[in-house]
Amino acid sequence: MVYVAKAPTKGTFVLADREFPRKSWYKDTALRKTYVLLMLVVLTSATNGYDGSMVNGLQSLKPWVDYFHPSSSQLGLLNAIMPIGSLVAIPFVPYAADLAGRRMGIFIGCVIIFANKSRLIGVTLQAISINLQMFIAARFLIGFGVAIAHGASPLLITELAHPQDRAVFTTIYNTTWYFGSIIAAWLTRGTESVPNNWSWRIPSLVQALPSIIQVCAVWFVPESPRWHIDKGRPDEALKTLATVHANGNYDDEVVVLEYEEIKETIRMEQESKQTNWSELWRTKGNRHRLVILATAGIFSQWSGNGLVSYYMAPVLKSIGITDSKTQLNINGILQIFNFIVAVTMCFFVDKLGRRKLFLVSTAGMLGTFIVWTICAQQQEVKKSKAAGNAVVAMIFIFYMFYNIAWSGLLVGYTVEILPYSIRAKGMTVVWLCVDIALFFNSYVNPIALEAIHWKYYIVFCVWLTIELFVVWWFYIETRNTPLEEITKHFDGEDAVVGGAAASGRALEAGYGGDANELKRVNTNGVKKSVDISVHRVNKVDEKDDGDIKDAKDFKA
Numbered sequence: 001m002v003y004v005a006k007a008p009t010k011g012t013f014v015l016a017d018r019e020f021p022r023k024s025w026y027k028d029t030a031l032r033k034t035y036v037l038l039m040l041v042v043l044t045s046a047t048n049g050y051d052g053s054m055v056n057g058l059q060s061l062k063p064w065v066d067y068f069h070p071s072s073s074q075l076g077l078l079n080a081i082m083p084i085g086s087l088v089a090i091p092f093v094p095y096a097a098d099l100a101g102r103r104m105g106i107f108i109g110c111v112i113i114f115a116n117k118s119r120l121i122g123v124t125l126q127a128i129s130i131n132l133q134m135f136i137a138a139r140f141l142i143g144f145g146v147a148i149a150h151g152a153s154p155l156l157i158t159e160l161a162h163p164q165d166r167a168v169f170t171t172i173y174n175t176t177w178y179f180g181s182i183i184a185a186w187l188t189r190g191t192e193s194v195p196n197n198w199s200w201r202i203p204s205l206v207q208a209l210p211s212i213i214q215v216c217a218v219w220f221v222p223e224s225p226r227w228h229i230d231k232g233r234p235d236e237a238l239k240t241l242a243t244v245h246a247n248g249n250y251d252d253e254v255v256v257l258e259y260e261e262i263k264e265t266i267r268m269e270q271e272s273k274q275t276n277w278s279e280l281w282r283t284k285g286n287r288h289r290l291v292i293l294a295t296a297g298i299f300s301q302w303s304g305n306g307l308v309s310y311y312m313a314p315v316l317k318s319i320g321i322t323d324s325k326t327q328l329n330i331n332g333i334l335q336i337f338n339f340i341v342a343v344t345m346c347f348f349v350d351k352l353g354r355r356k357l358f359l360v361s362t363a364g365m366l367g368t369f370i371v372w373t374i375c376a377q378q379q380e381v382k383k384s385k386a387a388g389n390a391v392v393a394m395i396f397i398f399y400m401f402y403n404i405a406w407s408g409l410l411v412g413y414t415v416e417i418l419p420y421s422i423r424a425k426g427m428t429v430v431w432l433c434v435d436i437a438l439f440f441n442s443y444v445n446p447i448a449l450e451a452i453h454w455k456y457y458i459v460f461c462v463w464l465t466i467e468l469f470v471v472w473w474f475y476i477e478t479r480n481t482p483l484e485e486i487t488k489h490f491d492g493e494d495a496v497v498g499g500a501a502a503s504g505r506a507l508e509a510g511y512g513g514d515a516n517e518l519k520r521v522n523t524n525g526v527k528k529s530v531d532i533s534v535h536r537v538n539k540v541d542e543k544d545d546g547d548i549k550d551a552k553d554f555k556a
Contacts, residue, residue, distance in 0.1 A: 005489075046180030055078070057189070085140040109150070154174075171346040175403075178335055189325075189329065241258055298437045303365055361406055365464055369464055
């Protein structure tokens, strides 16, 4: 049976099959403080965006080109080496977030073991490089460091945001790639007038700024309440939920319902031992998730966007735009355009739905790329200036469609479809596929563009057709569903969901779902306080052995 989430009435959100009035985050002290702090976590994504745009800009700087004299293959390696660094870090990513905590994972990603040494020292090495080999080695270290922090940041955001804003805020995370991109694009545009090597060393040094800010500020961000519960600290979990969602009110109905749902769901996952890597493909629901995780990571980089993300200068040169200032201006304007579209679409993920956005985005990219290919062919064969200008227009239209879904929902969708027990490991699969796709694109794109020119675009037209079919077949709708309850879309009655919204499987195991215990409604239909004493969190939860199913009873 397909699970269909209840659509909330206007001005409300749904939690545990009940509706609650929405709050304006900017008017609520707790939410306002929480979201300001979470923007510091979002800087991880901005760091990635800065790098992509900076490398694009450096290729248009004459001092950089004259200093390093990169060939097409060296240019490919220069761009590919950062995802290689991230690939090497992949085995460490989920354990940093699961064992040390989401917040500590970000900190580790910036300073203690690898990433801050990697990112700060890597950035320094990049800025003082005396040859291309040194510059490439520095980018390997930067990639290693970014991967560690990137593996924990979206987890903390989705697990800390209020249920009413979770989808929007988590989707915003990856769109800030463009924020960093804008800074890098216009900084390199500004240093273009510097007639020496500082024109490229300055942008390289500025790349360290986000890491420095996160190192100083990460401890002001609360830890994930789900991680606290997983580690046997329910009192800390409830304290965090009350602080960030209800201004310290432990009796707030939303807080208590959240707490019960999170606690019972994670307990069930622990007792059924759903924490191993094999869990990613053990059940039909998880195999469905795995297809989405892998394809989302690959499609986010193999949709043709890689041609412009790292190779704007060669693409523009191929249509006759060779002036470096013009190239930098187009790159800078494109990043601003991308940021506006991507952030705007974040506020429609619940209104329009994830599936619809993915379909419109992918179909739009396919149509645009077909026109782009035709215009590029006309410009090259007939030297048509109008066709060249049309290619520039197609680049902007292509990114408009790309940013409808693939920018923000790459993280927003994939992180929410994963149960807590495999969330870090599942997101590691996403980043693994992203890095593999980046490595392939980064090394192959410049060589292919130089060898076959516009004909290379035909490959992406075919590939986008395949993407559209996969999205239509596998990507299901999850809007208007609380984080713990999204598993119902994939697992149906076998879903592991506790609390007031408990699935049939949970009810059979004696977890939650008792309306008399979890909620009371008076005769006028007005919601009252949840009839659960918050002091329970200071006690060891007791259950009769006969009420607890053996692990084997939880198998699908």
